[in-house]
Amino acid sequence: MxxxxxxxxxxxxxxxxxxxxxxxxxxxxxxxxxxxxxxxxxxxxxxxxxxxxxxxxxxxxxxFKMEKTYLAQVEGVADAAALQALSQGVMLNDGLTLPAQARAVEPHAHLWERDPPIRERKAKPTSWIELTIREGRNRQVRRMTAAVGLPTLRLIRTHIGxxxxxxxxxxxxxxxxxx
Structure with a gap:
């Protein structure tokens, strides 16, 4: 089952x-x-x-490297340089991550509201990244986005394989x- x-x-x-x-x-x-x-x-x-x-x-x-896909709402704008860095692999304190698939996306129309809602700052825009990884390090996606200057505010795993x-x-x- x-x-x-x-x-x-x-x-x-x-x-x-x-x-x-x-x-x-x-x-x-x-x-x-x-x-x-x-x-x-x-x-x-x-x-x-x-x-x-x-x-x-x-x-x-x-x-077994089963891919995991996440939607990450990040603080800041996910520009081409940040997405390229995520795609090539990011140096973390426990070593270089494997290359990931990363792209800027709009939030899905049927995405549920989070309870409690994330904190939003008027002076800081947010954006969404879809990130697919093949590893499972502790808090890896959050650490990867932070390493490229985009702290994760909300993280949703959408797929496993x-x-x-x-x-x-x-x-x-x-x-x-x-x-």
């Missing part, structure tokens, strides 16, 4: 709540399913869960066919 869950902001990638963060048990009551990969509590979007240990390893293990979250309402899950 493979579950696609649209994780809201403020929810951990574990069933047990911790501190101010809610756990998956508030949304998913299926016995025997486990998270395949992580998504930080302050990020939103696609989280995959499965009852199949081998599938969980294939999804989560970086050796062939699996998408865009047809799953926020806070809901759907069982999906393996591809």
């Amino acid at each position: 493979l579950i696609r869950f649209n994780k809201p902001y403020g929810v951990l990638s574990q069933f047990t709540p911790e501190g101010k963060w809610r756990g998956l048990k508030d949304f998913i009551s299926l016995p025997g399913v486990y998270v395949a990969g992580r998504l930080d509590a302050d990020s939103e979007g696609l989280l995959l869960l499965t009852d199949d240990g081998q599938l969980q390893a294939r999804i989560a293990d970086p050796r 062939p699996y998408s979250v865009m047809d799953v309402p926020l806070g809901n899950w759907r069982e999906t066919e393996l591809t």
Whole structure:
């Protein structure tokens, strides 16, 4: 079984709540399913869960290089130089990232509102970047955008490999066919 869950902001990638963060048990009551990969509590979007240990390893293990696509709302304007730097790989404190696919986008028309909303500053514009990576370093997308001068304000994972979250309402899950 493979579950696609649209994780809201403020929810951990574990069933047990911790501190101010809610756990998956508030949304998913299926016995025997486990998270395949992580998504930080302050990020939103696609989280995959499965009852199949081998599938969980294939999804989560970086050796299989399953692409992950994110929408990042960043502070500042995503210009050609920043997108080029992201595309070539960015030097972080733990080394150079692999090249990524990066492009400026408009937010999707059916994108849900975040609760709580992001902070907006009148003097600083925001823009959106779609970023596809093949690694899974800790807080990698946030660190990459910050390294090119565009701090991430909101981060939404839209795809893991062939699996998408865009047809799953926020806070809901759907069982999906393996591809």
